[in-house]
Amino acid sequence: MVTEELFTQKESNNFCQNVLIVGGGPAGLATALMLAKRGWINITVLEQRATADYYEPDKSFNYQIDGRGQKFTDFLGLTDQLSKISVSSTEFFLTHIKPNGSRKTSKLPTINPNRKTAYWLPRKAFVLLLYQEIEKNWQDRITVLFSAKCVQINKKCINNSKQENLEVFVHTENGSVVTFEPYLLVGCDGLNSTVRNTLKEWDKPTSDKFEMKLFPSLSSCLRYKVLTLPANFPLVTSGNEHAVSTTAYAIRGALRGRKRSVSLGILPLKNPDEPRSANIIKYPDHQIWELKNTEEVYNFFEKAFPQLPIRQIVSPEEAERFAKSEGGYFPIPQYCSGLHLLLMHEQACLEIPQCSSAGIILLGDAIHCFPPDIGQGVNSALEDVYILNEALSQSNDELSRTLPLYESLRLPDTKALVYLAQTAYPWQYNQNSLGRLVWFVNFFLRLLLSRLLPFIFNPPAFFLIQNHQLSYQQIWVMVQRTTSTLYILSMILLCGLLALVLKDLVDIY
Numbered sequence: 001m002v003t004e005e006l007f008t009q010k011e012s013n014n015f016c017q018n019v020l021i022v023g024g025g026p027a028g029l030a031t032a033l034m035l036a037k038r039g040w041i042n043i044t045v046l047e048q049r050a051t052a053d054y055y056e057p058d059k060s061f062n063y064q065i066d067g068r069g070q071k072f073t074d075f076l077g078l079t080d081q082l083s084k085i086s087v088s089s090t091e092f093f094l095t096h097i098k099p100n101g102s103r104k105t106s107k108l109p110t111i112n113p114n115r116k117t118a119y120w121l122p123r124k125a126f127v128l129l130l131y132q133e134i135e136k137n138w139q140d141r142i143t144v145l146f147s148a149k150c151v152q153i154n155k156k157c158i159n160n161s162k163q164e165n166l167e168v169f170v171h172t173e174n175g176s177v178v179t180f181e182p183y184l185l186v187g188c189d190g191l192n193s194t195v196r197n198t199l200k201e202w203d204k205p206t207s208d209k210f211e212m213k214l215f216p217s218l219s220s221c222l223r224y225k226v227l228t229l230p231a232n233f234p235l236v237t238s239g240n241e242h243a244v245s246t247t248a249y250a251i252r253g254a255l256r257g258r259k260r261s262v263s264l265g266i267l268p269l270k271n272p273d274e275p276r277s278a279n280i281i282k283y284p285d286h287q288i289w290e291l292k293n294t295e296e297v298y299n300f301f302e303k304a305f306p307q308l309p310i311r312q313i314v315s316p317e318e319a320e321r322f323a324k325s326e327g328g329y330f331p332i333p334q335y336c337s338g339l340h341l342l343l344m345h346e347q348a349c350l351e352i353p354q355c356s357s358a359g360i361i362l363l364g365d366a367i368h369c370f371p372p373d374i375g376q377g378v379n380s381a382l383e384d385v386y387i388l389n390e391a392l393s394q395s396n397d398e399l400s401r402t403l404p405l406y407e408s409l410r411l412p413d414t415k416a417l418v419y420l421a422q423t424a425y426p427w428q429y430n431q432n433s434l435g436r437l438v439w440f441v442n443f444f445l446r447l448l449l450s451r452l453l454p455f456i457f458n459p460p461a462f463f464l465i466q467n468h469q470l471s472y473q474q475i476w477v478m479v480q481r482t483t484s485t486l487y488i489l490s491m492i493l494l495c496g497l498l499a500l501v502l503k504d505l506v507d508i509y
């Protein structure tokens with residue numbers, strides 16, 4: 001039996017405190033900040049990397065924090081700071097450089113002036129922004145441990161009772177193993193989540209809800225590597241003209257053919273002293289992945305980009321690193337349908353308000369992951385945190401009510417998000433001309449029809465996603481409705497044509 005005294009002890013041990021977050025990426029740090037702002041204390045974040053702004057050349061991609069992600073930065077009062085370290089979508093200039101050196105700069109068209117301004121910044125700048133907020137304002141509630149890797153999670157019974165607790169083993173920097181016994185364990189540890197994999201093992205005999213379900217898209221499994229270029233790199237051999245940090249570049253290559261053609265995509269940066277990252281995204285059988293050493297890299301790039309002074313902008317060390325790097329592959333769009341687990345607790349405990357069992361919850365890439373086609377990786381992770389905050393508010397921070405509520409609120413969006421990632425814009429990497437053409441016809445048809453008959457047709461999914469007031473689920477329903485209408489109209493058109501042909505045939509004979 002749980003006595004009043006025991007409850008008081010439990011409450012002070014558990015309620016709104018003793019949280020362990022695995023993963024110090026955007027989702028992990030954002031969850032820590034959200035809980036601290038709600039009044040939770042004793043929050044520990046584990047991050048296996050050495051620092052918040054740890055630089056990994058092949059993970060140096062840029063985020064676009066849109067209105068959806070800003071629901072979280074607004075909640076924390078961070079949007080103003082975000083705007084100061086980012087390039088805004090209203091000031092986004094793109095310069096195309098052709099193989100003959102000709103250049104054209106254009107301003108990215110504003111899709112809808114009523115949408116919130118979005119902000120572009122490197123991943124490490126965004127993670128650092130969240131970490132500095134912790135350091136500045138929440139040190140008394142949040143501890144971030146770097147070089148700390150969660151290696152094992154166990155359930156253990158308390159004194160042979162039915163009550164289960166968590167036990168988490170962590171490898172630390174000095175090689176020692178530290179054990180945590182959190183009340184709430186949060187899995188924000190990305191695609192290969194240790195937390196989700198543990199839940200999958202525990203749940204195996206009864207269900208597969210912690211298994212990722214895969215929905216292959218036309219961009220999944222493309223291979224990528226990042227070439228790091230100096231800040232303000234020269235654009236011509238004379239060294240008279242230099243790249244501008246706040247301008248994006250699309251540098252077209254001279255080589256032709258599926259296995260040889262290549263281009264460089266460089267996103268803008270606010271900080272003029274930061275190195276630039278050129279993304280190279282190609283099929284896994286492309287020649288570029290066969291370059292083995294510095295000289296091969298120079299030879300290939302000089303042939304591919306005759307318009308650029310390659311040896312001036314790619315250092316021998318960077319060429320060697322590029323040749324040796326494994327790069328990465330775009331993930332297949334995927335989600336898992338289990339977003340939480342509540343541990344067993346004494347029945348009596350349930351009868352006492354605010355006395356919950358320990359629980360585990362998953363957010364971010366640990367539950368939904370996809371290629372970067374729709375720019376929603378970080379925004380959806382921040383929206384997960386925002387929804388968790390709403391679930392906590394609606395259930396008075398009681399885990400036994402919050403965790404199922406979070407799952408029921410977020411799972412429909414998670415599924416819709418992955419379906420959208422599968423179809424919304426997978427042809428943007430110049431993979432195949434015919435496929436791209438068909439996709440663009442479909443895209444412009446929807447755009448045109450939505451402008452002419454807005455009450456019947458919705459704009460393409462890629463535009464709808466920019467509207468943060470619509471949930472992913474609402475967007476998916478709108479997209480499907482337009483698809484069905486287009487099918488019905490094409491069938492009517494086809495039947496009409498057939499009828500005409502038949503009538504002509506009848507008239508002839």
Ligand SMILES: Cc1cc2nc3c(=O)[nH]c(=O)nc-3n(C[C@H](O)[C@H](O)[C@H](O)COP(=O)(O)OP(=O)(O)OC[C@H]3O[C@@H](n4cnc5c(N)ncnc54)[C@H](O)[C@@H]3O)c2cc1C
Binds near residue numbers: 048049148365378
């Ligand atoms: C090539 C590429 C380009 C992308 N481009 C974009 C883009 O343009 N826009 C966009 O919005 N999204 C993009 N994404 C996706 C985006 O990076 C993710 O959606 C986003 O980072 C999710 O944040 P997260 O915190 O859930 O996971 P992550 O960013 O993966 O963070 C997980 C963290 O957990 C840590 N960790 C993992 N396991 C452990 C462990 N056992 N113990 C301790 N720490 C651990 C990791 O070191 C990592 O820091 C891209 C992804 C890729 C691969």
